[in-house]
Amino acid sequence: QQQVKQSPQSLIVQKGGIPIINCAYENTAFDYFPWYQQFPGKGPALLIAIRPDVSEKKEGRFTISFNKSAKQFSLHIMDSQPGDSATYFCAASKDTGKLIFGQGTTLQVKP
Amino acid sequence: DAGVIQSPRHEVTEMGQEVTLRCKPISGHDYLFWYRQTMMRGLELLIYFNNNVPIDDSGMPEDRFSAKMPNASFSTLKIQPSEPRDSAVYFCASSMNNEQFFGPGTRLTVL
Numbered sequence A: 001q002q003q004v005k006q007s008p009q010s011l012i013v014q015k016g017g018i019p020i021i022n023c024a025y026e027n028t029a030f031d032y033f034p035w036y037q038q039f040p041g042k043g044p045a046l047l048i049a050i051r052p053d054v055s056e057k058k059e060g061r062f063t064i065s066f067n068k069s070a071k072q073f074s075l076h077i078m079d080s081q082p083g084d085s086a087t088y089f090c091a092a093s094k095d096t097g098k099l100i101f102g103q104g105t106t107l108q109v110k111p
Numbered sequence B: 001d002a003g004v005i006q007s008p009r010h011e012v013t014e015m016g017q018e019v020t021l022r023c024k025p026i027s028g029h030d031y032l033f034w035y036r037q038t039m040m041r042g043l044e045l046l047i048y049f050n051n052n053v054p055i056d057d058s059g060m061p062e063d064r065f066s067a068k069m070p071n072a073s074f075s076t077l078k079i080q081p082s083e084p085r086d087s088a089v090y091f092c093a094s095s096m097n098n099e100q101f102f103g104p105g106t107r108l109t110v111l
Helices: none
Strands: A004-007 A010-014 A020-025 A033-038 A045-050 A056-059 A062-067 A072-077 A086-092 A105-110 B005-007 B010-013 B019-024 B031-038 B042-050 B053-056 B065-071 B074-079 B088-096 B099-102 B106-110
Touching: A004 A086, A020 A086, A033 A062, A033 B099, A045 A056, A045 A062, A045 A072, A045 B099, A072 A086, B005 B088, B010 B019, B019 B088, B019 B106, B031 B074, B031 B099, B042 B065, B042 B074, B053 B065, B074 B088
Parallel strands: A010 A105, B010 B106
Antiparallel strands: A004 A020, A020 A072, A033 A045, A033 A086, A056 A062, A062 A072, A086 A105, B005 B019, B019 B074, B031 B042, B031 B088, B042 B053, B065 B074, B088 B099, B088 B106
8 A cells, every 4th residue: 555656667768759657556645746856876856746636737848647536647758858868756655754656767868 | 055965975895894874964854764775676765764753664674774863964874784785875865844855875885
């Protein structure tokens, strides 16, 4: 019940494409869903986050879509660039502050 | 703000030696987390503190691992004695209102 399942494990798109990364959770008590971006040799960095009272949140080229009934959320990267090549982690938490992370998706954007 | 500060950035030691990793969280954050990241196991939460008090240490792999937070601006993760399988990148993160910010990590190599 504490797991967050992330897919796909890896993803390759052409520049300008729209990669989509999906996550699913079981615990309906989760109320905070962030996405983290990690470049090689760096720590994960908070990218964008959503709470279950909205179905979509957009920040620049990054959009989270949230489906509360299906217990799923996804990250879309519009007009992807080679600089977006990184590992992306979804996560979920309740009010404890402890994040449950997905397994990560390695994204490669080809020029 | 300087962000989460970790030291050392790299540590190479021999099996059996004691290793101490250090973390300075972002000022004002009330949660502090220690994670371990490896290719095989991904990002694992080891332990986290709330207002300097350990809340959940269920992720600490063995009694060889210990963590302390003597005050709001400093935490340590100690491994004694170290083993080659402890080789990993160790991240410290701090948060307030669920938003976790990660440090740059310490890459530990145990020979």
